[in-house]
Amino acid sequence: MDTRFSEEELAFQAEVREFFANVLDEELLALLDGAEASPTLKQGMVEYQRRLNARGWMAPGWPVEYGGQDWSVTQHFIFNSERGKAGAPAPIPFGVTMVAPVIYTYGTEEQKARFLPRILNSDDMWCQGYSEPGAGSDLASLQCKAEREGDEYFVNGSKIWTSLAHAADWIFCLVRTDNSGRKQDGISFLLIDMSTPGVTVRPIETIDGFHHLNEVFFEDVRVPVENRIGEEGKGWTYAKSLLVHERLSIAEVAESKRNLEHLRELARAEVNGGQSLLDDPAFSRRLAEVEIDLMALEFTEMRVMASAAEGGMPGPESSLLKLQGTTIQQAIQELRMDVAGYYSQAQQGELSADQLGHEFADFAQKMYFRGRAASIYGGSDEVQKNVTAKHVLGL
Amino acid sequence: MNFNLTEEQSMIRDSISRFVQDNYDFDQRKATTSLLHGFSADHWQQFAELGWLSIPFAEEYGGFGGGPVDTMVIMQEFGRGLVAEPYLPTVLLFGGLLQAGAGEELRNDLIPQIIAGEMQGAFGFLERQSRYVITDVKTRAHPDGDRWVLDGEKTVVLNGGAAKKLVVLARVSGEQADENGLSLFLVDAFAEGVTTTTYRMTDGREAANIRFDDVTAEATIGGPGEGYELMNPIIDRAVLAVAADALGAMESLSAQTLEYLKTRSQFGTHIGSFQALQHRMVDVFAACENTKSLLYRATCAMDASDSDAQRSLLALKYMVGRAGRQIGGEAIQMHGGMGMTEELSVGAYVKRLMIANTLFGDADYQQQCFSAVVNAGPRPEVGSDKLSSRGQRNSSPRLKQPQEVTHGNRLQNRDIIPLQTISTATQSAVQTETR
Numbered sequence: 001m002d003t004r005f006s007e008e009e010l011a012f013q014a015e016v017r018e019f020f021a022n023v024l025d026e027e028l029l030a031l032l033d034g035a036e037a038s039p040t041l042k043q044g045m046v047e048y049q050r051r052l053n054a055r056g057w058m059a060p061g062w063p064v065e066y067g068g069q070d071w072s073v074t075q076h077f078i079f080n081s082e083r084g085k086a087g088a089p090a091p092i093p094f095g096v097t098m099v100a101p102v103i104y105t106y107g108t109e110e111q112k113a114r115f116l117p118r119i120l121n122s123d124d125m126w127c128q129g130y131s132e133p134g135a136g137s138d139l140a141s142l143q144c145k146a147e148r149e150g151d152e153y154f155v156n157g158s159k160i161w162t163s164l165a166h167a168a169d170w171i172f173c174l175v176r177t178d179n180s181g182r183k184q185d186g187i188s189f190l191l192i193d194m195s196t197p198g199v200t201v202r203p204i205e206t207i208d209g210f211h212h213l214n215e216v217f218f219e220d221v222r223v224p225v226e227n228r229i230g231e232e233g234k235g236w237t238y239a240k241s242l243l244v245h246e247r248l249s250i251a252e253v254a255e256s257k258r259n260l261e262h263l264r265e266l267a268r269a270e271v272n273g274g275q276s277l278l279d280d281p282a283f284s285r286r287l288a289e290v291e292i293d294l295m296a297l298e299f300t301e302m303r304v305m306a307s308a309a310e311g312g313m314p315g316p317e318s319s320l321l322k323l324q325g326t327t328i329q330q331a332i333q334e335l336r337m338d339v340a341g342y343y344s345q346a347q348q349g350e351l352s353a354d355q356l357g358h359e360f361a362d363f364a365q366k367m368y369f370r371g372r373a374a375s376i377y378g379g380s381d382e383v384q385k386n387v388t389a390k391h392v393l394g395l
Numbered sequence: 396m397n398f399n400l401t402e403e404q405s406m407i408r409d410s411i412s413r414f415v416q417d418n419y420d421f422d423q424r425k426a427t428t429s430l431l432h433g434f435s436a437d438h439w440q441q442f443a444e445l446g447w448l449s450i451p452f453a454e455e456y457g458g459f460g461g462g463p464v465d466t467m468v469i470m471q472e473f474g475r476g477l478v479a480e481p482y483l484p485t486v487l488l489f490g491g492l493l494q495a496g497a498g499e500e501l502r503n504d505l506i507p508q509i510i511a512g513e514m515q516g517a518f519g520f521l522e523r524q525s526r527y528v529i530t531d532v533k534t535r536a537h538p539d540g541d542r543w544v545l546d547g548e549k550t551v552v553l554n555g556g557a558a559k560k561l562v563v564l565a566r567v568s569g570e571q572a573d574e575n576g577l578s579l580f581l582v583d584a585f586a587e588g589v590t591t592t593t594y595r596m597t598d599g600r601e602a603a604n605i606r607f608d609d610v611t612a613e614a615t616i617g618g619p620g621e622g623y624e625l626m627n628p629i630i631d632r633a634v635l636a637v638a639a640d641a642l643g644a645m646e647s648l649s650a651q652t653l654e655y656l657k658t659r660s661q662f663g664t665h666i667g668s669f670q671a672l673q674h675r676m677v678d679v680f681a682a683c684e685n686t687k688s689l690l691y692r693a694t695c696a697m698d699a700s701d702s703d704a705q706r707s708l709l710a711l712k713y714m715v716g717r718a719g720r721q722i723g724g725e726a727i728q729m730h731g732g733m734g735m736t737e738e739l740s741v742g743a744y745v746k747r748l749m750i751a752n753t754l755f756g757d758a759d760y761q762q763q764c765f766s767a768v769v770n771a772g773p774r775p776e777v778g779s780d781k782l783s784s785r786g787q788r789n790s791s792p793r794l795k796q797p798q799e800v801t802h803g804n805r806l807q808n809r810d811i812i813p814l815q816t817i818s819t820a821t822q823s824a825v826q827t828e829t830r
Contacts, residue, residue, distance in 0.1 A: 136731050138661035161732050206735050207727075207742035213735070272760070273528035274572060282759035334720075337749075338757060341526050342551045345750045346602070347595040355592055357523040357550045357604060365597070369742075372727050373735050380731065382671060 003302065005074070013078045020086035023051050032089070036210040037349075037366065042125065042167045049091045049122040058120055059096050066104050066112065067120045073309035077302075084254025092164065095119040095126035099172040102189060102238045106230035115170075115191070129159040129173035129192070129216060130239070137383050139174070140183045140236060144218065146175035146190055153177075153190065153228070155198075155221040161377070165201045165214040168194050174239060177232050189235035191227040198222070208369035209348050250378075251325035253298045259332050260291060266339045266360060277339060290331045297324050316392040323384040326374040333371040336364040344368075398691055400468065408468045410445060415476030421740055427479055428599030432557040434480040443512030448486055451632075452494060456506040463632065463697045467639040467690065474643030477743055479600055481517075484554035485509060487636050489516025491629040492562045492579060496617035501581065505560070517558035517584075519549030519605055520626070527756035529564070529630070530574040530623060534607065536565040543567075543580055543615060545607040555603025556593035558584050563607070564626065567619045577622035580612035587611075597746040631704075634712050634755050635697060638690050641715045641751035645683050645722050648744040652679065652726045659731075672729060679725050682718035689714050709765040716758025719748035 005013065024032075028051075031044030038044065052058040053067075060079060062068030071079070083090065091097070100119050103111055118124040135142040144157030155175060165171065171192050178186030192199070198221035204213040230238055267277040267287065277283045297320075304318040337344040343358035344365055353359040375381045389395045400408065418438065419427070427435045442448050450465050452458025459465070466487065473482060490509045493502055493516075508514035525531035534547025545565050552561070561582045569576030582589065588610040593603045617625040656667030656676060666672060693707040701707075723745035727734035734741050752758060 131732065134660075136661060138663075141661070205737040207737060207745070208735075270526070271524065272526040273531060280759065280763065282762050286759075338759065341757070342521065342753050345596050345746075345753055347597055347599075350594040351592065351604075355604065356594065372724075373732075375728060376731055376735070381728070382669075385671070 005078070009074055009078060012075055013082060016079050016082040017086070019055060019057070020082055020088045023048070024086070024088055035366075036212045036370070042164075045089070045092055046122045046125075048089070049096075052091065053120055053122070058091060058122075059100065061097070062100065062116075063104060066100075066116050073305060077305045080249045081254040084252065085258055087255075087258055090249065092125070094128050094164070094168075094172075095122075095124065095170075098128060098242060099126055099191070101242060102172070102229055105241065106189075106234075106238050110226070111191075111229065124169045125164065125167055127162050127165045127168035127171050127194075127216075129162060129171045131161045132158060133160050137380055140187070142174055142176060142187065144173065144175050146177050146188060146223070148177070148225070151225045153223045153225065155190070155192065155218040155223055157218055159216045159218075160213075161204070162201075162214045162216050163212050165194070165216050166203060166211070170194060171199075171216065174235050177235075184236040185233050187235040187239075188232045189229040189238050190223055191229065192218075192221065192223050193227075196221050196223070206369075207372070208366055210366070210370060251297055251301050251321040252329065253294070253301050253325070256294055256325070256328050256332060257298070259329075259336075260294060263287070263332055263336050263339065266336065270339050270341070283335075283338070286331075287335060290328060290335065293324065293331075294328050297321075297328060300324070316388075319384070319388040319392050322379060323381055323388075326381070329374055330371050333364070333368040336360070337368050340364045400464075404465060404468050407447070407450070407465070408472055411447070411469060411472035411476075414441070414445075415472065415478065419476045419478060424477055424479070424740075424743070428595075432554075432593075433595060433599050433601040434557070438480050440512050442480065442482075443510065447482075448512060449510040451486060452490065452506055452510060456494075456502065457510050458506070463635055463694045466632065466636055467694045470636045470639035471643040474640030474645075474747065475647045477598070477644065477647075477740065477747060479598075481515065481554035481557065481600070483633060483636055483640070484518065484558070485514070485516045487633050488518035488553070488629065489558070489560070489562055491632060492518060492616055492626060493581075495629055496579060496621070496625045497581065498614065501614055514559060515554060515557040516560050516562070517552050517554040517603075518562045518564075519552040519555065520564040521549060521551045523548065523550055527760045528572070529626075530577065531572055532564060532566045532577060533571055534563070534565045536567050536578060536580060536612065538567075539611070543578075543612045545580060545582065545610045545612055548604065548606045550604045552603045552605050554601065555584075555591060555605055556601045560584060560613070561605070562616055563612070564622055574623045576620055578619050579616035579622045579625060581614040581616055582607070582610060582612050586613070596750055598743060598750060600750075630755060631697065631708055634708055635690075635694055637751050637754050638686070638693070638711050638715045641719055641748055642683070642686050642690050644744050644747045644751070645686060645718060648722055648726045648741065648748070649679050649683050651739070651741060651744075652676070652729050655730055655733075666729075675725055675729070679722050682721050686711075686714050686718045706765065706768055709761050709768060712756065713758050713761035713765060715748075716752040716761065719752050720758070723748045 028044060028048055031040040031047065032038060035041070049058055056069065057079070059067055060069040060071055061076065064070050096119055100116060103115050115124070119126070129144070130139060132142050132144060144155065144159060146153040146155045153175075155173070157175070159173065162171070171194055173190045173192055174187050175190050176186050177188040180186065198219040200217045200219070202215045202217070203211050204215060205211070206213055264278070264287070267283065270277045272280065300317050300320060304314055304321065307313070307315050340358055340361040343356055343361035346356055346361060348362050348365055353362070379387070427438070446459065447469060449457060450459045450461040450469060452460075454460045469482070486509060490506060493505055497505070505514060509516065520529055522531065522533055524533065534545060534549065536543045536545050545563060547565065549563060555561070561584055563580045563582050565578060565580060566576055567578045584591065588608040590606040590608070591603050593601055595601055653676060656672055657665055659666050667676070689707065689711040693704070693711040695701070696704040696707045726741050727745060730739065730741055733739055736742070756764070
């Protein structure tokens, strides 16, 4: 048992660290400031992603022939860790991490040639059309229809919780092409141009004050058959295959470590009755609990990474990564709100930090409310536990 | 022993409930909070006409002479309906302080105005550095002839934008953290030197930061140095009110969540049929009931001036924070994606509960105060033949009512049980269990 990196791995780590220390310059930070609240978010992310691409690091997980890197599992792990440590964002996932693997695994050569380079260079922005008002955790019950007529599909229905649909050029959708058999077997994978007549986007106002979610309506939207990936009725299988790719970054350990250190310093400086919050027994106990859980998760992730590096099946502990990762994120966000005290309850953005009397309350609040969604999306906590209970514990 | 409401209390409760039904549906509430100062002047007039503004005031001012239970009934309905009107700041805090400590002339002048709906007020006590320790006061008042002049800043002044007059906590003597040397002053909100910067809280209600540059106070409330003793009972009553408001919000949020479990379908059935959610919903129900029980406990104790009152109030406010967080979190989670939208009122209720947690000190703070109160008393002495105290930090928090807590040896004064004996005892316990 040995947790040390090899010489080569350490050299790689240094290289990646240097890149991320430098890539977020003043210009880029200004464009990205405020995350989803930034009016220049798309512009900022495109610029950032192009810098990654210039280094060849936009899509390191892709096969080399399409623009990926020939990295070991450990190198991928190091890359994600260093990115998280530096506080640099992951590329917008819908194109590069979600639809691209489906395209290069199941798509035709024409589809690969058409879409992959444009994803790599951030020429197209993508969004994900999965959830529907009636199909959340039970995604397979989706109803958005695609009816074949000649060499076109006519798509009718709607999708919901579509992040960034208002800024996207393309949407990849799970649609129902068959109602006769098992619900999973009637689903197909369609790529739809957002500018096609009949596509409308309605913004959804969320409790975090950001606009990032939308409802997308399809009314007799004509989609060429060439935009279907793979076979009709195999969409569900293709979508499930995506989940494997998320394993090594889903726990967001490096980001949480960074956020926890930041939280510690915020708490250190916050004084109540002449005493730093770090010395408040109640607060320090809660902080310690989160930190200890995070230390455990860090090694759980490394165990998963190590077994993946050996080419083995992911161990049972891998089913805990998303569940525990998001629980920890939310705990840190909650503690950060508590450090901000009264000021965490002020409406965001109204007063300057100096006027309000508190510097980070705005940030704390945004992250807190946005973070409530993490235990809901991508397989809710309840679904994660069901999966673990069934597939790991055999219950 | 009974937990029944009087006929009058039932009538008030029903009356507020009807008002909420008629004036506070989802869209009406949004419209109201978008008005100037975050509430409706028309509603406030209705409150006056219905007599609700008179409830906590003595009959000699035209009040109803109501007590803690009456206030509890009112605030619970306000919380249930997410009512935005500033009952807590104007009637309970501002009005309560006037009634407790203002001179007779001032009381006879201002309290009837409050009752008539003609006076908005606020209580400025928090400061940038104070967090939850209300005696941490840098704002100073110095005498100038027979007047007092204030300099400093108050933050998070609830209703600070609408208030025509303010009661301000300022220091006349002593160091920043002393609980002695504090006084209360009546200040006109439009007096020279007063600068008000308003902002909204997450639930739409308005607060303000107010600076005082060489501001001449209109009057003193109570004598110099009496501020702490005067304001404490008023704050206690305000804490009860915040808790009652929170309970109403919890009950509504819990009911909404239960309804969603019964109506939302996935996997061919309503999600309330899933045992995991059923158990958690029971936990939510229990959290509401526990909060209600503590609310009744603390209210009755205050009403009867019970010796248990302080402890009960701390327990209650702690529970408001803990249960509020639990119920709020479960409400969002169990509503799934819909819980993240502004299309339901789930988010608004959660925010109200989060605000309730911070007002007058969050759950952690209450727990520290509670433990200091209930665990007060001598500690074992550190003698030469006992283990030293391992350099315990003096981490006693500054409290509203500080207790003497000496940090000595934390180990109990008994023989150390040898490890072997402990493991044997454990083993036999395990064997007993598995038999």
